Amino acid sequence: MKSKAAGLPISYRLAVTSRSLAAVFGGYLLAAMASVCITLLLPVPRAEAVISGMMLSFLFYLVAFLWCFACRSAWQAWLGVLVPSLVLAMISGLAYWMKNP
Template identity: 70%
Template sequence: MKNKPSLPLSYRLAVASRVLAAVVGGYLLASLASVCMSLWLPLSRADAVISGMLSSFVFYLLAVIWCFACRTATRAWFGVLVPSAVLATLAGLAYWMTRP
């Protein structure tokens, strides 16, 4: 029985990094998108929260697709973390604007 050549460690680490970016980064992006939509949508509080929660599934899906469509794992991380930082800034801005 012949030994099959195994994949290099760098490739395995790149795939693991993409999986981590998709799971953790996608969850972060989806939750921040949900928070921002519930704070910024001009709807009643309940409707804005439901809309934000339902749209978070779309954001999570797009983040996972993005992470595995990128050429490098670094680009996948930046593609998830930069929009997350923008959404966190928008959520903080909404918090400070509504604070008494």
């Protein structure tokens, strides 16, 4: 990653853009899903569960962000944020359904 910025191929630049989008938006989705999941599963009063979920969500965002730039390819970056988001969404859906049948 020396400063040969001008000489970098377009595919590389697209891959970096894709990773950045995955990190910013995919990572946010993952963090939001994690916060919902924590909120719905924590066995404490409602307002406290919400606060805990929100506070912990940023750690998920952080890890998702790191993942998006640490993994081997841009495709992996997207998979790595979308698959866990989907799983968390399903768990949240289940928890929500059990609370409000």
